[in-house]
Amino acid sequence: xxxxxxxxxxxxxxxxxxxxxxxxxxxxxxxxxxxxxxxxxxxxxxxxxxxxxxxxxxxxxxxxxxxxxxxxxxxxxxxxxxxxxxxxxxxxxxxxxxxxxxxxxxxxxxxxxxxxxxxxxxxxxxxxxxxxxxxxxxxxxxxxxxxxxxxxxxxxxxxxxxxxxxxxxxxxxxxxxxxxxxxxxxxxxxxxxxxxxxxxxxxxxxxxxxxxxxxxxxxxxxxxxxxxxxxxxxxxxxxxxxxxxxxxxxxxxxxxxxxxxxxxxxxxxxxxxxxxxxxxxxxxxxxxxxxxxxxxxxxxxxxxxxxxxxxxxxxxxxxxxxxxxxxxxxxxxxxxxxxxxxxxxxxxxxxxxxxxxxxxxxxxxxxxxxxxxxxxxxxxxxxxxxxxxxxxxxxxxxxxxxxxxxxxxxxxxxxxxxxxxxxxxxxxxxxxxxxxxxxxxxxxxxxxxxxxxxxxxxxxxxxxxxxxxxxxxxxxxxxxxxxxxx
Amino acid sequence: xxxxxxxxxxxxxxxxxxxxxxxxxxxxxxxxxxxxxxxxxxxxxxxxxxxxxxxxxxxxxxxxxxxxxxxxxxxxxxxxxxxxxxxxxxxxxxxxxxxxxxxxxxxxxxxxxxxxxxxxxxxxxxxxxxxxxxxxxxxxxxxxxxxxxxxxxxxxxxxxxxxxxxxxxxxxxxxxxxxxxxxxxxxxxxxxxxxxxxxxxxxxxxxxxxxxxxxxxxxxxxxxxxxxxxxxxxxxxxxxxxxxxxxxxxxxxxxxxxxxxxxxxxxxxxxxxxxxxxx
Numbered sequence: 213x214x215x216x217x218x219x220x221x222x223x224x225x226x227x228x229x230x231x232x233x234x235x236x237x238x239x240x241x242x243x244x245x246x247x248x249x250x251x252x253x254x255x256x257x258x259x260x261x262x263x264x265x266x267x268x269x270x271x272x273x274x275x276x277x278x279x280x281x282x283x284x285x286x287x288x289x290x291x292x293x294x295x296x297x298x299x300x301x302x303x304x305x306x307x308x309x310x311x312x313x314x315x316x317x318x319x320x321x322x323x324x325x326x327x328x329x330x331x332x333x334x335x336x337x338x339x340x341x342x343x344x345x346x347x348x349x350x351x352x353x354x355x356x357x358x359x360x361x362x363x364x365x366x367x368x369x370x371x372x373x374x375x376x377x378x379x380x381x382x383x384x385x386x387x388x389x390x391x392x393x394x395x396x397x398x399x400x401x402x403x404x405x406x407x408x409x410x411x412x413x414x415x416x417x418x419x420x421x422x423x424x425x426x427x428x429x430x431x432x433x434x435x436x437x438x439x440x441x442x443x444x445x446x447x448x449x450x451x452x453x454x455x456x457x458x459x460x461x462x463x464x465x466x467x468x469x470x471x472x473x474x475x476x477x478x479x480x481x482x483x484x485x486x487x488x489x490x491x492x493x494x495x496x497x498x499x500x501x502x503x504x505x506x507x508x509x510x511x512x513x514x515x516x517x518x519x520x521x522x523x524x525x526x527x528x529x530x531x532x533x534x535x536x537x538x539x540x541x542x543x544x545x546x547x548x549x550x551x552x553x554x555x556x557x558x559x560x561x562x563x564x565x566x567x568x569x570x571x572x573x574x575x576x577x578x579x580x581x582x583x584x585x586x587x588x589x590x591x592x593x594x595x596x597x598x599x600x601x602x603x604x605x606x607x608x609x610x611x612x613x614x615x616x617x618x619x620x621x622x623x624x625x626x627x628x629x630x631x632x633x634x635x636x637x638x639x640x641x642x643x644x645x646x647x648x649x650x651x652x653x654x655x656x657x658x659x660x661x662x663x664x665x666x667x668x669x670x671x672x673x674x675x676x677x678x679x680x681x682x683x684x685x686x687x688x689x690x691x692x693x694x695x696x697x698x
Numbered sequence: 699x700x701x702x703x704x705x706x707x708x709x710x711x712x713x714x715x716x717x718x719x720x721x722x723x724x725x726x727x728x729x730x731x732x733x734x735x736x737x738x739x740x741x742x743x744x745x746x747x748x749x750x751x752x753x754x755x756x757x758x759x760x761x762x763x764x765x766x767x768x769x770x771x772x773x774x775x776x777x778x779x780x781x782x783x784x785x786x787x788x789x790x791x792x793x794x795x796x797x798x799x800x801x802x803x804x805x806x807x808x809x810x811x812x813x814x815x816x817x818x819x820x821x822x823x824x825x826x827x828x829x830x831x832x833x834x835x836x837x838x839x840x841x842x843x844x845x846x847x848x849x850x851x852x853x854x855x856x857x858x859x860x861x862x863x864x865x866x867x868x869x870x871x872x873x874x875x876x877x878x879x880x881x882x883x884x885x886x887x888x889x890x891x892x893x894x895x896x897x898x899x900x901x902x903x904x905x906x907x908x909x910x911x912x913x914x915x916x917x918x919x920x921x922x923x924x925x926x927x928x929x930x931x932x933x934x935x936x937x938x939x940x941x942x943x944x945x946x947x948x949x950x951x952x953x954x955x956x957x958x959x960x961x962x963x964x965x966x967x968x969x970x971x972x973x974x975x976x977x
Binding site: 223433434438439461465472476478479483485488491492494495496500510531569573619621 | 720725726731744745770771785829917918921922925940953960964972
């Protein structure tokens with residue numbers, strides 16, 4: 213093996229990640245990338261130049277929403293110290309095996325990588341994934357060393373990426389965090405949304421167990437807003453964090469939307485992922501897709517739906533998206549995987565209405581061709597209908613994956629919690645809400661985003677909660693949130 | 699990660715096909731109100747199903763559910779005994795029954811709906827209403843909660859399809875008679891089979907008697923996340939689990955509800971057959 217320090221020649225490509233063959237993997241729910249061995253990962257780490265910090269350019273770590281010391285842990289991997297590398301990651305990261313799989317690294321750490329200017333960036337995501345998997349196989353069960361208790365108690369509402377991050381970070385600081393999670397399993401979108409073939413649920417379970425063992429209590433089957441109110445939680449805790457996510461599906465509001473066979477992405481994915489309908493009838497929850505499935509939308513959730521449909525036996529899985537390939541909001545890797553598996557992309561087309569049979573089942577979707585006009589507020593070119601270009605697709609299932617809105621349950625049950633016109637909870641830069649002692653973060657305050665951004669939000673909130681509990685209990689006045697809410 | 703366990707305190711058969719379970723769930727019992735439901739999962743492989751609570755007691759720390767054993771999950775419920783546990787139990791969910799003093803309220807219930815009707819009658823009575831209850835079943839052996847409902851009603855009418863007890867015919871016949879007799883009725887509440895609720899709503903519509911129905915659409919999460927339970931009310935889509943389960947019966951699209959509730963019939967049949975075969 214070459215001496216790591218001699219950067220005589222950069223290896224231009226990432227060491228290839230073995231993947232399940234597309235023809236095989238569409239028949240199962242096993243993970244698509246198969247992982248790499250210690251030797252390959254060490255070589256991958258040695259592609260890293262260990263760039264010095266510089267005020268003039270952004271480095272990998274500047275792109276990480278949870279501020280992991282990336283050059284630090286990669287250096288340890290270069291030297292074969294996996295355990296030390298993992299310790300460095302754990303200082304900032306509560307869900308490493310998750311983020312090593314679903315983070316959009318290409319826009320974050322790897323997007324800033326200097327090696328990546330002319331070559332493939334260093335495979336930071338896959339190194340993190342390897343380390344987390346290595347740790348999971350190595351680590352001893354049992355309690356994790358906890359710092360002395362501060363005696364402070366924090367209620368965390370919602371056991372998704374934001375809530376688990378807040379709870380994990382607070383535990384590291386000696387505060388007692390209790391997570392209240394509505395579903396029977398913890399992880400939020402990690403268990404109900406992201407499919408098994410991208411994020412095996414055993415891995416989420418292990419990550420959640422780790423957080424538990426670090427001293428966090430998790431109460432499942434617990435719907436805050438229906439059981440306790442936020443005010444009642446405040447009576448028994450020193451602070452409350454709300455991370456209830458963007459769980460409310462957006463609908464197309466087109467004629468025929470309530471026909472059978474038309475499902476929100478949330479219903480479809482929850483049936484399959486959380487309830488394991490792909491194992492029906494061994495598991496009791498049913499799902500049916502038919503021969504042809506049309507998925508509306510072009511984000512990661514749409515890709516998950518279209519790819520899941522193939523695995524459930526659909527002969528044809530079509531993505532219908534109103535803009536062109538370049539504007540697809542999904543990660544390129546997901547689009548690539550979907551195409552490899554045979555998902556068909558019907559681009560520049562939007563749904564017009566759904567057509568049903570005599571029994572109330574959808575049998576067709578009518579759509580219209582679009583063209584791209586001037587850029588809109590989002591900077592993307594606005595899709596415009598081409599009148600008279602309507603066409604009809606036969607289908608047995610339509611999956612609506614056009615985004616999610618903030619979950620209204622907690623805001624509705626907490627009238628003095630200020631919300632914005634988008635239904636998100638209004639917060640300041642520290643995640644403080646209009647209600648003293650109550651913080652919020654993740655999709656419930658930012659609107660639907662990614663797992664890692666929710667975690668970054670959770671991290672900031674945990675710092676702010678720590679400050680509030682230990683040094684400065686002051687709270688911004690109401691005006692701050694009036695501005696935030698308009 | 700493993701869910702909490704909820705112990706069954708008491709299990710009994712009300713009829714050969716109807717099971718009543720009293721479950722230890724002090725946190726839910728403390729907050730539960732008439733008209734609300736729970737989502738339960740019997741075991742790790744189980745489905746999440748909604749069941750409206752038939753009773754709840756903060757003092758005893760228990761809630762009571764009554765299930766008609768019609769599919770795999772409810773058949774599984776029927777096999778449980780005191781000391782067994784449920785894998786998951788979430789609640790109280792949905793909006794509670796609006797409890798105010800309307801004057802005279804007629805509650806109409808059929809079949810398994812009678813179990814759900816009981817706490818509603820009890821609560822509306824407590825709210826100061828004069829309560830007229832009309833209850834029905836196929837035959838007298840299938841009439842459940844008759845004594846309980848009678849105790850909290852000012853008037854009780856019993857109907858059976860075969861005439862084995864009370865009026866020989868439907869609950870709607872009795873309501874029609876009361877309406878024809880020009881009895882003072884300020885509010886009607888109906889819970890039971892979809893067809894029964896539809897008939898009741900159609901009956902009261904011409905008289906403009908406000909009629910609440912308690913719907914049972916197919917649910918998955920029960921907290922508004924998936925939209926499986928969407929129902930059309932007044933031409934608009936409503937989410938059954940958070941906006942309901944009670945809606946204005948005059949505005950509910952019952953045809954759509956009927957069709958939507960049949961959408962997994964084939965799979966339900968497969969599930970049931972494999973369960974009965976395995977037993």
